[in-house]
Amino acid sequence: MNKKLSFQNIILNLQSYWADCGCALLQPYDTEIGAGTFHPATVLRVLGPEPIWKAAYLQPCRRPTDGRYGENPNRLQHYYQFQVIIQPSPNDIQNLYLSSLNAIGLNTKDHDIRFVEDDWESPSLGASGLGWEVWCDGMEITQFTYFQQVGGIEVKPVASEITYGLERLAMFIQKVENVYDLDWDGVEKNQGGKTYGDIFLQSEKEFSAYNFERSDSSILLKHFVDAEYECNSLLSDNQNLLPLPAYDQCMKASHIFNLLDARGMISVSERQAYILRVRQMARSCCLAWMEK
Amino acid sequence: MENYKRLTGDLLVEFFSEEIPARMQFQSGVHLEESFKKAFDKKDIRFGEIEIFTGPRHLAIIIKQLDLKQQDQIIEKRGPRFDANEKALNGFLNSNDICLIDTEIKDTKNGKFHFYIKKIKGLETKKIIPEIIHEIIYGFVWSKSQRWGGTELRWARPLRNILLLLNDKVVEGDLELGNSEVIKFTNYTYGHRHYDKKIKIDYISDYQKILLQNYVILNREDRKHKISNDLKILLTKNKLSLMDDPILLEEVTGLVEFPNVMLGSISDEFMSLPPEVLSTAMKVHQKYFSTTDSKNNLAPNFIFVANSLSDTKRDATVVEGNERVLKARLSDANFFWKSDLSKTFEYWNDKLKNVVFYEGLGSVYDKTLRMSEISKYIAKVFNVNSSFASQAALLSKADLASEMVGEFPELQGVMGGYYSKLIGYNNEVSNALTEHYKPKGVLDSIPKTNIGGMLSIIDKIDTLTCFFVIGKKPTGSKDPLALRRSALGIVQIMIGFNINITMYELFSNSLNLHNNVSKALKIELMDFILDRLRIILKAEGIKLDVIESILTLSIIHNLPFQIIYKRITALNETRNTENFKLFLVNFKRLNNILKSSDVLSFSNFDININLFQSPIETKLFQAINDLKKVIKISEFELNNQEVFLKAIKELQIPINLFFESIIVNVENKEIKDNRLKLMFRLKELIIKYSNFDIIED
Numbered sequence: 008m009n010k011k012l013s014f015q016n017i018i019l020n021l022q023s024y025w026a027d028c029g030c031a032l033l034q035p036y037d038t039e040i041g042a043g044t045f046h047p048a049t050v051l052r053v054l055g056p057e058p059i060w061k062a063a064y065l066q067p068c069r070r071p072t073d074g075r076y077g078e079n080p081n082r083l084q085h086y087y088q089f090q091v092i093i094q095p096s097p098n099d100i101q102n103l104y105l106s107s108l109n110a111i112g113l114n115t116k117d118h119d120i121r122f123v124e125d126d127w128e129s130p131s132l133g134a135s136g137l138g139w140e141v142w143c144d145g146m147e148i149t150q151f152t153y154f155q156q157v158g159g160i161e162v163k164p165v166a167s168e169i170t171y172g173l174e175r176l177a178m179f180i181q182k183v184e185n186v187y188d189l190d191w192d193g194v195e196k197n198q199g200g201k202t203y204g205d206i207f208l209q210s211e212k213e214f215s216a217y218n219f220e221r222s223d224s225s226i227l228l229k230h231f232v233d234a235e236y237e238c239n240s241l242l243s244d245n246q247n248l249l250p251l252p253a254y255d256q257c258m259k260a261s262h263i264f265n266l267l268d269a270r271g272m273i274s275v276s277e278r279q280a281y282i283l284r285v286r287q288m289a290r291s292c293c294l295a296w297m298e299k
Numbered sequence: 300m301e302n303y304k305r306l307t308g309d310l311l312v313e314f315f316s317e318e319i320p321a322r323m324q325f326q327s328g329v330h331l332e333e334s335f336k337k338a339f340d341k342k343d344i345r346f347g348e349i350e351i352f353t354g355p356r357h358l359a360i361i362i363k364q365l366d367l368k369q370q371d372q373i374i375e376k377r378g379p380r381f382d383a384n385e386k387a388l389n390g391f392l393n394s395n396d397i398c399l400i401d402t403e404i405k406d407t408k409n410g411k412f413h414f415y416i417k418k419i420k421g422l423e424t425k426k427i428i429p430e431i432i433h434e435i436i437y438g439f440v441w442s443k444s445q446r447w448g449g450t451e452l453r454w455a456r457p458l459r460n461i462l463l464l465l466n467d468k469v470v471e472g473d474l475e476l477g478n479s480e481v482i483k484f485t486n487y488t489y490g491h492r493h494y495d496k497k498i499k500i501d502y503i504s505d506y507q508k509i510l511l512q513n514y515v516i517l518n519r520e521d522r523k524h525k526i527s528n529d530l531k532i533l534l535t536k537n538k539l540s541l542m543d544d545p546i547l548l549e550e551v552t553g554l555v556e557f558p559n560v561m562l563g564s565i566s567d568e569f570m571s572l573p574p575e576v577l578s579t580a581m582k583v584h585q586k587y588f589s590t591t592d593s594k595n596n597l598a599p600n601f602i603f604v605a606n607s608l609s610d611t612k613r614d615a616t617v618v619e620g621n622e623r624v625l626k627a628r629l630s631d632a633n634f635f636w637k638s639d640l641s642k643t644f645e646y647w648n649d650k651l652k653n654v655v656f657y658e659g660l661g662s663v664y665d666k667t668l669r670m671s672e673i674s675k676y677i678a679k680v681f682n683v684n685s686s687f688a689s690q691a692a693l694l695s696k697a698d699l700a701s702e703m704v705g706e707f708p709e710l711q712g713v714m715g716g717y718y719s720k721l722i723g724y725n726n727e728v729s730n731a732l733t734e735h736y737k738p739k740g741v742l743d744s745i746p747k748t749n750i751g752g753m754l755s756i757i758d759k760i761d762t763l764t765c766f767f768v769i770g771k772k773p774t775g776s777k778d779p780l781a782l783r784r785s786a787l788g789i790v791q792i793m794i795g796f797n798i799n800i801t802m803y804e805l806f807s808n809s810l811n812l813h814n815n816v817s818k819a820l821k822i823e824l825m826d827f828i829l830d831r832l833r834i835i836l837k838a839e840g841i842k843l844d845v846i847e848s849i850l851t852l853s854i855i856h857n858l859p860f861q862i863i864y865k866r867i868t869a870l871n872e873t874r875n876t877e878n879f880k881l882f883l884v885n886f887k888r889l890n891n892i893l894k895s896s897d898v899l900s901f902s903n904f905d906i907n908i909n910l911f912q913s914p915i916e917t918k919l920f921q922a923i924n925d926l927k928k929v930i931k932i933s934e935f936e937l938n939n940q941e942v943f944l945k946a947i948k949e950l951q952i953p954i955n956l957f958f959e960s961i962i963v964n965v966e967n968k969e970i971k972d973n974r975l976k977l978m979f980r981l982k983e984l985i986i987k988y989s990n991f992d993i994i995e996d
Contacts, residue, residue, distance in 0.1 A: 119605040124320035144620025
């Protein structure tokens with residue numbers, strides 16, 4: 008049996024597989040976002056201008072409320088997604104996806120692969136799609152979505168989005184039960200090889216403390232308002248729209264909202280109002296992008 | 300008309316798509332059958348038996364003995380009268396694009412008319428099918444559907460192939476998807492997802508067999524049957540029993556093309572978690588069946604259904620993988636369990652202060668305060684210690700803020716029960732928390748303990764009162780807040796616990812918690828409960844007229860519940876007896892005479908015994924007095940309802956005697972009115988039990 012693929016090799020193989028399929032390889036977006044979908048290469052690009060858009064990229068994601076101080080073997084407040092977005096969705100997209108599993112050492116014939124209904128919705132992006140979570144021997148390894156709407160706007164033609172949860176996938180491939188035990192680089196320990204824990208455990212501890220205990224809510228609340236203000240002002244002049252910088256502010260606002268949520272600063276009744284504010288920003292950015 | 304031999308053939312249509320959600324499959328089969336029947340009926344194409352196949356990717360229909368040709372149609376169009384002027388006649392000819400020789404004159408009962416008799420030759424079925432397919436696909440109703448690629452068409456998931464054979468030959472044509480994309484009709488389909496093999500279908504009669512050879516069991520029932528069978532074998536082999544779950548079975552049937560039933564183990568470390576947590580985590584996230592051992596305890600084994608044929612090496616990998624996933628899931632559950640155990644009910648209740656119950660109805664915590672108020676009266680009714688009752692009410696919703704219920708909403712109540720027990724609250728209180736969401740529907744059982752029944756009913760009383768007050772009472776078939784189910788739960792519990800209070804008493808405390816509730820609204824609320832009682836009684840086979848005769852009583856909201864129930868069942872038992880039938884005839888006669896009289900306009904109803912002309916009148920008068928006495932001791936006395944009814948039935952003798960020997964309509968108005976009063980008084984007493992005039996003979 009071959010040596011199990013390292014975390015970084017899984018990324019490399021996915022990149023080269025999708026590059027071979029004609030996708031433009033992009034890099035992670037350089038601001039904190041909650042999911043690969045938030046990347047402008049997905050949210051804005053599926054709305055145009057080109058009718059054909061194929062891209063693949065790695066994206067670190069932040070979910071402040073999922074922090075567990077490094078004590079839970081499965082939950083992280085910072086993790087990686089590998090995102091593939093292809094528009095229009097090709098007829099053989101499911102098979103393309105299944106072959107990608109073979110490229111990372113998961114021979115689909117040796118496993119039980121299932122496409123189980125899981126419709127996707129992002130209230131703060133005004134986005135929704137239909138699709139599945141893909142199960143491999145009962146483990147959800149991918150989210151597969153046909154984008155129907157973004158920013159409340161119909162996506163035409165429809166784009167297919169494939170999102171691999173890399174930690175889970177790697178745990179499955181490497182057969183480890185604790186995310187921190189994942190082999191990151193394939194190098195032996197005594198040669199300086201690193202595990203996921205070597206790289207991220209400290210970060211998980213510190214950020215969990217920050218997210219739950221130490222973040223300054225009054226500053227965050229101010230940041231939210233500032234981001235919202237900036238976003239709106241960049242979209243205020245119809246002759247001089249700046250949807251991309253405006254969308255940066257929308258992503259920031261969304262992350263700040265998540266931080267406030269982790270701090271327990273948002274009551275249920277306020278929650279909806281915040282989500283609506285982010286959605287309004289996202290929608291304005293999308294409309295401005297289409298305008299351009 | 301049928302002077303030619305009917306030529307028929309079999310039709311196979313298969314819509315092959317990406318995986319359709321399990322919950323939609325069965326219904327889509329039903330809809331498909333109806334759509335085809337309707338479409339062929341409309342086109343005058345006859346057909347025989349129909350077979351439907353539904354699965355993750357194959358949705359198919361076989362129609363046997365389909366006419367190969369549409370029936371000829373004759374359309375008769377009536378024109379102007381035979382002697383109409385030329386202008387009218389030309390108008391008729393032009394509008395139908397015909398000449399005079401195309402028409403004929405026919406006699407009708409209104410005279411002679413020009414007729415245009417159009418004969419339309421039936422088209423070949425295969426020429427019509429593409430149009431029918433288009434119509435069916437574009438008119439198909441999915442609970443949720445999507446576009447894909449550049450299509451305008453919506454389907455549950457992308458439609459990839461249409462296999463279409465009539466008499467084993469491909470029907471020529473295609474389906475437009477929009478934006479110049481089409482799916483051509485083909486004579487092939489695909490086998491099991493693992494092998495992804497394109498398979499040609501030469502004969503419709505081989506369709507199922509060939510798919511089976513390619514590891515797709517097309518027939519839903521066959522698939523389900525295989526799962527059940529394999530389950531049984533596995534259970535017997537391992538000395539286990541199944542926690543029966545027909546809904547899960549149906550769902551799993553929709554997730555596999557070729558079921559492979561396997562057994563996995565649960566790590567020991569998790570077996571100390573509450574069994575409900577284990578089975579819920581397994582079912583909700585993983586679609587696993589739970590098993591129990593010979594002592595009916597949850598066993599450390601689960602059963603799942605993979606989508607593959609059996610293969611020793613692969614099966615081992617798949618089982619191992621599923622066990623690992625479950626371990627991760629249960630580690631999460633364990634984390635929630637431990638984290639919740641470090642919290643208190645006060646902590647959770649504090650959180651609930653920020654959770655809105657419903658706009659305009661305060662927080663969930665406010666709801667528990669209202670429930671505690673309501674418990675003050677209802678606890679007595681259920682014979683429950685009032686401080687336990689109030690405590691149960693105040694703690695009842697706390698677990699909604701726990702992490703476990705956040706993850707598994709279906710464990711609400713159950714977790715409250717566990718946590719409160721471990722913290723050391725009184726056992727009765729814990730039981731109440733566990734049970735208070737029961738009954739979850741007409742088929743669910745009601746709580747077992749008095750305090751559980753009490754908590755369940757006050758929760759529902761509060762919910763109903765609140766939503767009625769803010770104007771959210773259900774209308775028509777819409778009941779998004781499931782208020783009918785709440786009301787049904789109240790009735791089920793009142794019946795099950797023999798609760799004998801009036802509708803007014805039921806809602807008195809809860810209505811006092813709201814300001815300015817109109818009388819009309821109160822009545823609507825009370826009637827809403829009685830509506831559910833009506834439905835339960837009807838389901839028990841009691842005729843509506845009997846039910847209505849009691850429920851229409853003007854004092855119904857002040858009549859204790861068990862008395863209502865008892866009166867209806869007693870009346871139902873007696874309605875077909877001879878005695879009762881005789882009584883009913885006499886009562887209706889009495890009632891009819893009163894109705895056609897002017898008795899209602901009388902200024903008083905005092906009976907003057909000095910005006911009696913016969914001992915028979917005296918006898919009826921005596922009967923009135925006797926009945927009064929019976930009513931006094933039985934109208935509101937649950938155990939005397941049968942006595943009350945018996946007394947009424949026995950009145951048939953004096954009433955009958957009265958009618959046989961006394962003429963009401965006599966000349967002397969005083970005597971006549973006195974007799975009417977006598978009858979009226981008697982009737983007023985009789986209908987204290989029930990509005991007997993509603994009961995059909």
